[in-house]
Amino acid sequence: MGSEGVGRRRRVVAPAVNGVAKDGAPQPHPPKLLTLPTVLTIGRVAAVPLLISTFYMEGPWAATATTGIFLAAAVTDWLDGYIARKMQLGTPFGAFLDPVADKLMVAATLVLLCTKPLEISLLRDGPWLLTVPAIAIIGREITMSAVREWAASQNTKVLEAVAVNNLGKWKTATQMTALTILLASRDKSLPAQDALVTSGIALLYVSAGLAIWSLVVYMRKIWRILLK
Template sequence: MHRVLAAWRAVGQESLNLPNFITLVRILLIPFFIILFITPTPDRSMSAAVIFVVAAVTDMLDGYIARRTGQVTKLGKLLDPIADKLLVLSALILLVNVDRVSALVAILVIAREVAVTGIRAIAAGEGMIISAENTGKYKMALQVVAITLLILEGTDLGELGNLHLAGIVTLYLSLVLGYVSGGQYVWSFWRQVVAKGL
């Protein structure tokens, strides 16, 4: 436990740079999304979709700025995936609530995210950071597309085509990629932590 606390103290000493600030903005947008979509109407669903997409875009923006300006920090590496999980899981739970996503799919997604978060926490306690693989990034992109389509199903844009089917198929693809990337996290954790006898 003292190793975990020491790691968090070290992370907390880093300055709140622009990429990390953008990540915090993403987290702050989540309650507004929830308020709008917890009782969806066509107008509220459209507004919720806009907020969701804006929040998702900040995910790409903070990472790009951090890499471009050399502001990649331990705080950012830990905070960014947490913000992503809060955004996606909040949306999935609300979509289950309005019967657009099955509870089983949401449980499988949540189980994967909890497992990966646990692995990252253990690694952080050992002073190591396990960064996201490209597969995980593709998974996140597909999740954003799927969830956006499913949110928009309840708006006038639903007349453009079968948004529900498109959203569900995309969500299933993201689920497959999610478990592939989860396996990559386990392998990376094994190489960095377990195999070194830490």
């Protein structure tokens, strides 16, 4: 024992009862695990099997149901973040689960669209048209997840370098719009179905381009920090 420990007695803290210690000092309450934003996020995860089920169902309502589920997930993605910030209900578990739910929904939708493409001339002549952006988007998300996991173990500057930026927000917006259009266009009763699919694929390529671009921006920021 060093000299700092001589003549000192360790202060024993009395156990807390109902959030208040015996010495009268209030004790902080542990954060609730299931807040409203977290429940909404869990709902998005639970919606993935429903999305898959309705996607493979036949009937005039199937495409509408699939699109509705995806849109509901997109809305709750914005809503849970808004509620968490507005009502200060953010939790570490919610912060972890939110991007997981997003990636599950997007990846599932991309895989579904690739495994059962629409029977239109554009996709019959070029079945790879959906596969290429799907691989780019999913690959980027896997890479960014790994990078952010690594950044969390580094210093604050590295962690700040991978914070969501405006480029990432534009990527998400175009991605959600493209996937909504592609899911909705599976309804054969819609007019100008070919035009809808073409616009959806075009937006998906824009989203894939933004995804790769944002990844490059993040990696350049990290590289500059590491070189200092």
